[in-house]
Amino acid sequence: MxxxxxxxxxxxxxxxxxxxxxxxxxxxxxxxxxxxxxxxxxxxxxxxxxxxxxxxxxxxxxxxxxxxHQPWLNGLELLDDALQKKHVFSTGCEGIDLLLGGGLRAGQLTELVGPSSSGKTQVCLLAASYLVSKNMGTVVYLDTGNSFSSQRIAQFVGRISNCMFDQAGQRIFQKVMNNILCYSVFDIFSMFNVLHRLEINLQSQKGEQVRLLIIDSISSLITPIIGNSGSQGRALMASAGYLLKKLAQEHNLVVLVTNHTVGGERGIPKPALGQTWKSVPHVRLLLSGDHGNNIRSISVLKHPSMASGKVASFTI
Structure with a gap:
């Protein structure tokens, strides 16, 4: 809307x-x-x-x-919608895909939570690279912190396509980059502008091949407006969550956002953005890792079809 x-x-x-x-x-x-x-x-x-x-x-x-407002669906229609229309897209990472039963599900808002250097951006770049390399559609990538790396995309594409960065490899890389639409977004109002344009394009079929929307990171856009503007900040945060879930559901998109952690009780880190945002994502995953190696751990904090606490390890 x-x-x-x-x-x-x-x-x-x-x-x-x-x-x-x-x-x-x-x-x-x-x-x-x-x-x-x-x-x-x-x-x-x-x-x-x-x-x-x-x-x-x-x-x-x-x-x-x-x-x-769309008509209410009965149980059988909801099941059919989940099984037949909401495809699962691989992240390109076997460990994450096994944990999630195949990967990221269209129609859902998935959140990656983790401290700095835990691998959130790397997972986003890998998921974008894999989806485009496999000709499954295009990606809209909102970069809020200048963390988008074409060099890292090139590395992932080379690994996925099993090709050297020769002339043929360069053509594959160029095709991938042409289908990852990256926007530098530094405030929530710019984000809304991009999302509303995307919605218009999807409704007019101009963006019908868009399959993945990434915001890295959503917390860097929302955090500044919460502390300074009170109820208006919370209203903007709720509007952002509503719009992202609406895009996911109505246009069969995978929506992937990242969120940082803040200090919680007894010094235990917790996801930023508080209780109001906590209920927004369909899926919430926690990333962690040892800075001394490339091994990362991912655990389920929230999922509509599996118990919390499941853990997997992976390298990226």
Missing amino acids: APLKALELAYPIFDSNFQTFCASHGILSVEDFLIHDVYELAAFADQQPTSEKLKQGITQIFSIIDAQ
Whole structure:
């Protein structure tokens, strides 16, 4: 769903006065309404000189949401959707694939959590390289910390394709790079711009071959807005989670994001972004490793179809 300003042309009731009122309550897009108490919002509207028009706008927003809401699925339809439509894509790493029963599942938001140098970016680069090398589609890669490495992609492509970096190898590498669409994104608003353009392209079939969306890292975009803007920051975080899950589900995408760790109780590291974000990913995986070698450990913190605590080792 689009930002409110983008809807003004089709719905004149969403004028600048309505947008200003919504922004004052941390509402910048249609998605933001889903996490607000509509009765509380209406009460705030009652205090404004244009209360009736504001409440008409609020009612219109929920009409738009209802119109776009898909019908409920029964159990058999959900099972068919999971088995027939939501493909599993290999990460290119045997250890991770075995742990996850084949790899990353389309329609799900998967989060890689880990401290610095635990291998999060390497897993992202490998997954992108493998998917494109095997001609399974294209990748949209949002790089938030200048960590995207074409040299590392070249190494992975050479390993996957079992080819030397000769003329033929260069052609394969160039094809892979042409199908990994990398965007440098340094704030959450730039991320929303990229994601909304992607959604439009997917809806118009221009991006129908996109199979994997990577954000490395989501926490570096969200952390700055949580501490400084209160409820608006949390609303933006919830909107980001909603949009990522919506893209995954409606367009059969694998969505892979990374998250760093922070100090927890008794000094035990825990995933950043807190309890509000904790419920957002379908799958949450913890990466760890010894800085002295290339062996990494990955464990399941959250998964819809397997118990937490499963662990596997791998090298990358």
